[in-house]
Amino acid sequence: MKFGGTSVGSVESILNVKRITEACDEPVVIVVSALGGVTDKLIHTSKLALEGNPRYIDAYNEMVNRHHQLIDAIIPDTDQQIQLLKVVDALLDDLKSIYQGVYLIHDLSEKTSNAIVSYGERISSNIVATLIKGAVWHNSLNFIKTEKKQQKNMLVADKTYELVRKEFKNFGKEEKVALVPGFISTDIATGEVTNLGRGGSDYTASIIAAALDANALEIWTDVDGFMTADPRVINSAYTIDKLSYVEAMELCNFGAKVVYPPTIYPVCIKNIPIYIKNTFHPEAAGTIIQEESGDSSRAIKGISSINDTSLITVSGLSMVGVIGVNQRIFTALAVEGISVFMVSQASSENSTSIGVRNEDAEKACEVLNNEFQKEIDMGAMYKMNLEKNLATVAVVGENMKHTPGIAGKLFGTLGRNGISVIACAQGASETNISFVVESRFLRKSLNVIHDSFFLSEYQVLNLFICGVAWEPWVAV
Numbered sequence: 001m002k003f004g005g006t007s008v009g010s011v012e013s014i015l016n017v018k019r020i021t022e023a024c025d026e027p028v029v030i031v032v033s034a035l036g037g038v039t040d041k042l043i044h045t046s047k048l049a050l051e052g053n054p055r056y057i058d059a060y061n062e063m064v065n066r067h068h069q070l071i072d073a074i075i076p077d078t079d080q081q082i083q084l085l086k087v088v089d090a091l092l093d094d095l096k097s098i099y100q101g102v103y104l105i106h107d108l109s110e111k112t113s114n115a116i117v118s119y120g121e122r123i124s125s126n127i128v129a130t131l132i133k134g135a136v137w138h139n140s141l142n143f144i145k146t147e148k149k150q151q152k153n154m155l156v157a158d159k160t161y162e163l164v165r166k167e168f169k170n171f172g173k174e175e176k177v178a179l180v181p182g183f184i185s186t187d188i189a190t191g192e193v194t195n196l197g198r199g200g201s202d203y204t205a206s207i208i209a210a211a212l213d214a215n216a217l218e219i220w221t222d223v224d225g226f227m228t229a230d231p232r233v234i235n236s237a238y239t240i241d242k243l244s245y246v247e248a249m250e251l252c253n254f255g256a257k258v259v260y261p262p263t264i265y266p267v268c269i270k271n272i273p274i275y276i277k278n279t280f281h282p283e284a285a286g287t288i289i290q291e292e293s294g295d296s297s298r299a300i301k302g303i304s305s306i307n308d309t310s311l312i313t314v315s316g317l318s319m320v321g322v323i324g325v326n327q328r329i330f331t332a333l334a335v336e337g338i339s340v341f342m343v344s345q346a347s348s349e350n351s352t353s354i355g356v357r358n359e360d361a362e363k364a365c366e367v368l369n370n371e372f373q374k375e376i377d378m379g380a381m382y383k384m385n386l387e388k389n390l391a392t393v394a395v396v397g398e399n400m401k402h403t404p405g406i407a408g409k410l411f412g413t414l415g416r417n418g419i420s421v422i423a424c425a426q427g428a429s430e431t432n433i434s435f436v437v438e439s440r441f442l443r444k445s446l447n448v449i450h451d452s453f454f455l456s457e458y459q460v461l462n463l464f465i466c467g468v469a470w471e472p473w474v475a476v
């Protein structure tokens, strides 16, 4: 069971965590995030210290107070509180010394930054371990191992699994409740503190579930589960009760922030189901993620989107029939650490469009212009064409496979609503159709697609009568 930042962020929510976990009759490993907002605050404070701003001390003190107040409110027993404060205050003192170092030396290396952000989970996990009856605290720094690859800290799976099994050899026998800090890890070669990336506590839980062959992985968060679309945009969006691993991966990789994308794989290959549950609404069914997609009547399970995307088009008549152009595009971008999330190439081969985030766009263009400098100078290829401020939408569902008419319905809906599709891509897996539109059409695109694919005739009729449906006849 993994509990995120909001689940351990307030007195009310953390007491829910206690209730939920103590009601569990099976042995359980509990993974927790830092208190909600603390990771951001740790980063913000280190920036103040780096700038030589003495107010970093105030920001640090606010964090100290926040943890102290929470402890005061939830651990009434004096002996327990004294014990806990010993541990927590020692951690907070170390943190203060590190900040002082950053402030004095005006230097914040990646190593120091990683050490700083680790304190959120190190502290929160000790608090929750004291709160929950019978919980035994385990230090993830000893068994979650990473290595540096392409400037990123990547999990070393086999070593980590071996260490997890060793660490938890008594678990399930005498020990029924284990408590683990999420997110944090150490480098396999140097032993330095690293982490699994922002949102990484989900991944910690998934790794442990897979290593121990758990019956289930539960991700406890502050929403009821995956939704059919972003509820901030679509009022009628609702919780999806079942998703396949593939669908969940497609959705969380792209916009829906319910789970950290690397989380799916470790449990997927072990066929361990994932349950998304709401700490603030535990009786809600949530979303189950497993092998089967379920509900075959629905071709599309969810729509996700990201704004702030750009499209770079590499084109030129010299590309036709030439082998290796795409290899050069992707290698050049990979070397610079630029991630491509969408590709579209027409069968004429004279242009390839790639989707990147706005923040990577200028750099990606520069890299590609350099890579193809010779061809551009000779006139065999054009300079890169960059279109910024676009939005990319993905419609996802395994039942789209072999169902005719989905793409027709999708693009027909967009067309009738005056939305021009700038680029699109559908892999042969047929589980995802992605398309790019101007940012200003994102909201409308999501609305018309959601109405078209998710609402019942009755709901559409109602919306129509109220005058809010974009295109009521499409769903009928």
Ligand code: ASP
Binding pocket: 004, 005, 033, 034, 039, 040, 120, 182, 183, 197, 198, 199, 200, 201, 202
């Ligand atoms: N505390 C970390 C973060 O905010 C990890 C997590 O919450 O999953 O990114």
Ligand code: MG
Binding pocket: 004, 199, 202, 257, 258, 259, 260
């Ligand atoms: Mg999260």
